[in-house]
Amino acid sequence: MPPDIVITGIGVISQAGAGVDAFWDALMEKRPLFSDIGSPAPVCRGRHSRLGAAAPDIDAVLDDRRFRRAANLSKFAVAAARLAIVDAGLDPAGLDPEETGLVTGVTHGAINFTREFHEALAGSGPAAASPALFSDSVLNAPAGNVSIAFNIRGPGHTVTGDLSTGIYAINMAVKTMRGSGVKVCIAGGAEELDPVVRGHYARLGLLSPCKGKDERISPFSEAANGFVPGEGACFIVLEEREAAEARGARVYAVVSSISGTLKPPRQLGEMGDGVFVSAGANGTYADTKEAAFLKALFGGAGGKPYIGCVKPVVGESFGASNMMQSVAALKALHSGCVPPSMIDGGGASPVSSWARVSATAQAAALKAAVVTTAGFNDGGGVLVLKKP
Amino acid sequence: MRRRAVITGMGILTALGTGKEANLSGVIEGSSGIALITSFDTTGYRVRTGGEVKDPEISRPATGKLARHDRATRLLLAAAAEAMAEASVARGLPEETPVFAGTTLGGMIGGVAYHRALMAGGRPRPALIMDYLSHLQAAHLRDRLGLKGEISTVSNACASGANAIGFAFKEIQSGCAEAAIAAGYDTMCEFTYAGFNSLQALSPTVTRPFDRDRDGLALGEGGAVFVMEELGRAKARGARIIAEVIGYGESTDAYHITRPDPSGAGAARAMQMAIVDAGVDPADIDYINAHGTGTPPNDSMEAAAIKTVFGPHASRVPVSSTKPMTGHLLGGAGAVEAAISIMAMNAGVLPPNLNYRTPEPGFNLNVIDRPGERAVIKTILSNSFGFGGANAALVIRRYGDHAS
Missing domain, CATH: 3.40.47.10 (Thiolase/Chalcone synthase)
Structure with missing residues (x-):
């Protein structure tokens, strides 16, 4: 029998702010975190999608100069991972480097840097293409930055998907812990809002209010008319049960x-x-x-x-x-x-x-x-x- | 007793050609697929060459649903068709067989075309971008193979292809799966070309890994796909076994977002883990397929790591980078290089490190500098390292020597 894996830490960067309490309060209060972030492109029949759940000013949250030029995606990830590590009662500066793994899930990646890099390339030619934007546009850049932030030297993976990315990341974290024997694995996912991505989902008729009515998300409903996009990051700390219990960690749940x-x-x-x-x-x-x-x-x-x-x-x-x-x-x-x-x-x-x-x-x-x-x-x- | 994972089907597509035969003869002869780039205009670049796949079937315009496939999917499906034909399991794979794929770019070619059209003020066809996201190619592969299992797309930059094989190996070894598909692929795309150009990582001359005068890498494209099965299952159905994956190691540098840790500590740890996992000694490794990108930092770091792991044996074990033949396939590299190493092992010929002229003082490696050198190769180590400090290593052995 493989050892039980438990979850001991959670960290969220959402539009509610930094930390799980702000996120949880918004859920309990049924308070949509949407604001007008401008219209990227007309959606069906001339209607516009304006709302999005934009993350807070991340530079006010992430006090780490090493990442000041990184893409927002990486900043969200580093900030959320730090919250999760602290929530688990671990020291962000004192993780066991080789016994800690990291799995990061992304869908569109650092899409703003990707777009900006390509805008310069396509608009002004190769000489205008920025190496800094390119380096941080790579899909595993958030993982690279998180590993540097917390000196994580065990197995590190970036996994991709669309709506199921986070479950893929936890799945891969469990596989990684069982395959490599690391006792702790930080797993999470991150996303950035971007006008081109929003415009594309609008074209596909997936962005609210594609079928009229209010702009909102109505799950499992006849009245549903698409989704409102959001951004942020969310990480958890997975640990082998025995190791977590040995250090007296609070255990949220067993996987x-x-x-x-x-x-x-x-x-x-x-x-x-x-x-x-x-x-x-x-x-x-x-x-x-x-x-x-x-x-x-x-x-x-x-x-x-x-x-x-x-x-x-x-x-x-x-x-x-x-x-x-x-x-x-x-x-x-x-x-x-x-x-x-x-x-x-x-x-x-x-x-x-x-x-x-x-x-x-x-x-x-x-x-x-x-x-x-x-x-x-x-x-x-x-x-x-x-x-x- | 750990379960054993063997390869029963293999497909490959690189600038050297389509299929195993073309790639193996290219490797034996020491050919290079690096040529002038034809798929986009290289005006304004410091460099104009790369290893493009020249198979006209891949570039032929498609209709219907297939027209939505990015070139990445076409490369992947072509390599998969060869692997499946060899394994002759078209209908025989369990439905829940998982697919592990490694890629850096996914369908970036379509994404770039879409974005260019958008920038020109047009309303680009959504079809251009329907295969953009990097997990979609694995989803197409799963659907093409009629599977319903998990798809896992690993995007660990240039280590991705090795990670995909590593995950498939562990999945079978742990008993989570009876069979698994592992794949690595990437396309030649102007986006990446411009990125590596901006980082001044592309060789303005020819790529010559481990050489004193090395000045950068050459990009490539293509992919490789493996059908992997638990040994008992493969034997029971009378499958021809190509090779056995016996060890996998992975680590992270936590050093810099693009540069490797110059000490090679992270790379050494991945190699060491793979060798320990395989239950062999460094002296048992008959050939190292190096990551060997041809950039000054990578090759110095890798030489240091080989020295750390192999000690006195480091100057004896044959080493080569096959990237001067295929170009650097990024997320496809680990898979393609495993396939090349396996073919070379089974043929008893060491793959050459093309363009190698002048040893770098201090490296002291046995770099294979000419093609066609024959050797008994029973166990190989294949290294893959990537941006973000991602390190992976695989140990693969000839099947038959340890067939119990």
């Missing part, structure tokens, strides 16, 4: 199972009452696949799980999304309180046939939490977390 596809987890016996589903629904066609999966999982006999969606509050932040869903799940397990579902219609929603949809936060005696995601083109994923 019970993880899959980089929408595959039903084995321990179906535990499902139902006492479970919180932290869903990835973002108001697009991906919701249909996720709802069908969850309904098949929970729709039979047995109790109904609680359900919550973070994206109506924090937006769709791709590389960071699953990690933020995971943090909501970890906080719910740890605090015994589940945030409002953020699903339109409450008890009238079709979701309520298989889950407890609630407009308010509720106290709940949870045994487990399930994080799900159905990707646009990746495989989706399921993470099952158990109370320690």
Whole structure:
């Protein structure tokens, strides 16, 4: 039997600010973190998408001059990883370099630097192309910067995907710990807002308000009209259970199972009452696949799980999304309180046939939490977390 | 008892040619696929050469859904077709077989075309960019193979291809999978060309790894795909076994975002881990396929790392970088170089380090400076190091010597 892996630290950089408390408060208060970030391109039929969940001024948060010229993506990642390490009760300057691994998930990468580098190249020729922008546009630049920030010299990986990137990252962290034997692995994901990326999703009809109505994310709803994009970063600290317990660490949850596809987890016996589903629904066609999966999982006999969606509050932040869903799940397990579902219609929603949809936060005696995601083109994923 | 992971199918596509035969004969003859770049205008660059894949099938315009495929996907699927044909498992792979792919750029060629059109004030076709994100090529491969398992795309810069093989190896060894697909690929794209040009990393003359006068790298493109299986399963179905992956090591420099740690400590740790993982001694390694990019910092660092790991044996073990033949394939390098090393091992010929003239004082390595040198090669070490301080090493051995 491979050793149990537990989660002992969480760190979030979201539009709510730095830290998990600000993020959790926004979820509990049902407070969308959206603001007008300008319109990149008209979406369907002349409508414009203006909203986004922009991260706070990261330079005010990240007090580390080594990264002052880095892409925002790297700054978000370094800041969120630091929060997670501190939250785990570890010393950011005192990690065991060779016994610590790092897995970072990205979708679009440092897309602003990528775009700016190419704008100069395509507009003014090769002599105008900046080596500094190029170096930091590489997909694993955030991982490189995080490894430098905390002197992490064990296995390091950058994994890519779309909506399921975070679950891929945790999956790869678990594989890396088991394959290499490192006792600690920092895993996370990061995402940046960019006008070209927003314009493209607008063209594809995936950006709210593509089908009219208000600009917002309506998960699992007939009224859904696309997603509102977000940015930020979110990291967690994974540890071998024995090592975590030996140092008296607070354990948020045990990683019970993880899959980089929408595959039903084995321990179906535990499902139902006492479970919180932290869903990835973002108001697009991906919701249909996720709802069908969850309904098949929970729709039979047995109790109904609680359900919550973070994206109506924090937006769709791709590389960071699953990690933020995971943090909501970890906080719910740890605090015994589940945030409002953020699903339109409450008890009238079709979701309520298989889950407890609630407009308010509720106290709940949870045994487990399930994080799900159905990707646009990746495989989706399921993470099952158990109370320690 | 750890489960053993063997390679039963292999496909490769580089500037040396399409397929194993063309690549092996190129390696034996010491040919180079580096030539003038034709896929974009190199006016204004310090350098004009690179290793492009010349296969017209890859460049032929496609229709329907295939028209959405970036050149990256076309390279990947072509290499996969060869691997699958050799493994003859078209219908026989378990549905949940995972795909591990390594790439640096993904579908950057489409992304660049889309962005250029946008900058020109147009409304580019979304189809141009539908294969841009770097996980999509592995998704296309999974779909093409009819699989429903996990796809994991590793983007650890120039180590990615080796990481993909390493993950597939560990997945089989640990019992998580009976079979796995591992792949590494990247395209020749002006974006990267301009990036390496801006970093002054491209050789203005010819790339000559480990040479005293080395002055940079040559970029390449292509990919390699491996069908890997648990030994018992492969034997039970009577598969022809090409080689066995026996060790994998990985580490991070935590030194600089593009430059390697000059001490080579991180690279040495990855090599050492791979050798220990394989349960062999450094003296058992018959050939090192070096990362050997031909840049001054990489090769100095790598020579130091080889010295650390191999001690007195460092001056004896044959070493070469095959990048002067194929160009540097970035995320594809680790996979393509593993494939080349395996073919060379099975053919009993050491791959040459082209353009090597003058030893760098202090390196004291046994650099293979001419093609066609015959040797008994039973166990090889393949190194891959990348931006972000990513280090990976693989130990692969000939199958048959230890067939129990």
